[in-house]
Amino acid sequence: MPETSVDQRPCARGERCAARTITTLNGQRVAVPALTYRTYCDPCRDHVGAILAGLPALYVRVHGELGHHSGGGERVTVSRTPPVPLSLGVDALLREVVTVLASWEERVRTVARLAVLDTQASRRRPDGQALDAACRLLAAHLDALLALRPEPMLRVRTIPEAAKLPPGTPGVVREVAGYAEVILDLSGADAGAEILRLHARCAALLTETRAPAKHLPVPCDWCSYAELYEVLTWDGRPDGARCRECGYEYSDNEYTLLRGRVYAEELARAEAQPRRRRLAAAEYGALSGRTPACSAVVPDDERMSA
Ligand SMILES: [Zn+2]
Numbered sequence: 001m002p003e004t005s006v007d008q009r010p011c012a013r014g015e016r017c018a019a020r021t022i023t024t025l026n027g028q029r030v031a032v033p034a035l036t037y038r039t040y041c042d043p044c045r046d047h048v049g050a051i052l053a054g055l056p057a058l059y060v061r062v063h064g065e066l067g068h069h070s071g072g073g074e075r076v077t078v079s080r081t082p083p084v085p086l087s088l089g090v091d092a093l094l095r096e097v098v099t100v101l102a103s104w105e106e107r108v109r110t111v112a113r114l115a116v117l118d119t120q121a122s123r124r125r126p127d128g129q130a131l132d133a134a135c136r137l138l139a140a141h142l143d144a145l146l147a148l149r150p151e152p153m154l155r156v157r158t159i160p161e162a163a164k165l166p167p168g169t170p171g172v173v174r175e176v177a178g179y180a181e182v183i184l185d186l187s188g189a190d191a192g193a194e195i196l197r198l199h200a201r202c203a204a205l206l207t208e209t210r211a212p213a214k215h216l217p218v219p220c221d222w223c224s225y226a227e228l229y230e231v232l233t234w235d236g237r238p239d240g241a242r243c244r245e246c247g248y249e250y251s252d253n254e255y256t257l258l259r260g261r262v263y264a265e266e267l268a269r270a271e272a273q274p275r276r277r278r279l280a281a282a283e284y285g286a287l288s289g290r291t292p293a294c295s296a297v298v299p300d301d302e303r304m305s306a
């Protein structure tokens, strides 16, 4: 365990921290997030930065590949549950990506003393352009973004999601339209979490239509079940593994280390095998009074005849 200082706190990504360490607590393996003087540890901060940089391209892919199904006619359904036409979900998600990122852009502009956006003009920008501008500004002021203090922000939630919010959360329920507008106190840690979650939801839309995840021939380090399945990024690059038994998610680095260790152990076992067989044969020879075929010792009958 790293040394704790009063100013340090666990990385806001918690168990999913990119620099987490695995330790045993009361006989249970636990993932411990790295300690940091900021909201997110450096590897997690860089991860949010990389996600921000890639978000506009992902948005274009989701928009281009799936978004245009909203024009009526054929509707694509990705899975049976929930039975929502893909296009509706995609449209709502794409809108949410733009409004959430633009809201963080607005807050960073205020603290970084940058020109405040002319709301009328910014609302006229096409969504893709607005997202591009927001992501570029947020990536350039990443530390200011992640250090933001909690402040009330407007968010849209489905009615079931809104029902799970703490009692007394201010907001308006739009019963007929099926959503709620809620006011939440959101900080820089929430900004990072929202960006990662929106990215994951967009990536999931692209990967859901892909072939099923490949089963990996390496047992899980947490539950020891051979239930590891590969995880790919939305553009098909390896992105770690997920255990379908215990749910542990391996980062690409953790999976590479685990695979290396398992292969090294297998290799060591394979190398030990012929040696064990040789030893067993020698023992058999000694016990039965016979010598193994490979022995240079002259057999008894030859000695007798000599
Ligand atoms: Zn971290």
Ligand SMILES: [Zn+2]
Pocket: 220, 221, 222, 223, 224, 225, 243, 244, 245, 246, 247, 248
């Ligand atoms: Zn497992």
